[in-house]
Amino acid sequence: MVTTTRTAGNPIAGIIAVIADVAAFIIGLWILMYLLDANRDNTLxxxxxxxxxxxxxxxxxxxxxxxxxWRVVLNYGIAALVYLVIGNALARAVRRF
Structure with a gap:
């Protein structure tokens, strides 16, 4: 089995990184849907x-x-970046232990 640096070491670090990435992805997906004027009555x-x-x-x-x-991109984009940066930094810190 091949391990990458993302999943090697402490499994909690991998979970933290995945949660942070999924949160950022969901926010980014909403920004994209907003910019493309997606039908807000659609369930997804x-x-x-x-x-x-x-x-x-x-x-x-x-x-x-x-x-x-621009308000949506800026405000939601900040949240996505914070999840990515802080979440992955936390995962790196946990991985070292």
Whole structure:
């Protein structure tokens, strides 16, 4: 079995990294759906929107800029970056132990 540095070592580190990456992916997917004007009545779009709203609740109204699409990209993008950076840094720190 071949192991990569991402999953080698402490399995908790791998779980932390995957959770952070999935959170960032969901937020990024919502940004893409918003920019492409996805049908918000669609069940999948609503699920992604609700999950992204919950994950980015702390940053959703951080900046009040115009136009609206820029506000969504900026505020949700900050949350996605924080999940990626902090989550993967935490995973690296846990992996060392």
């Amino acid at each position: 779009v609503a699920i992604v929107r609700d999950a992204a709203n919950w994950l980015a609740g702390w940053s959703r109204d951080m900046f009040n800029v115009q136009p609206e699409w």
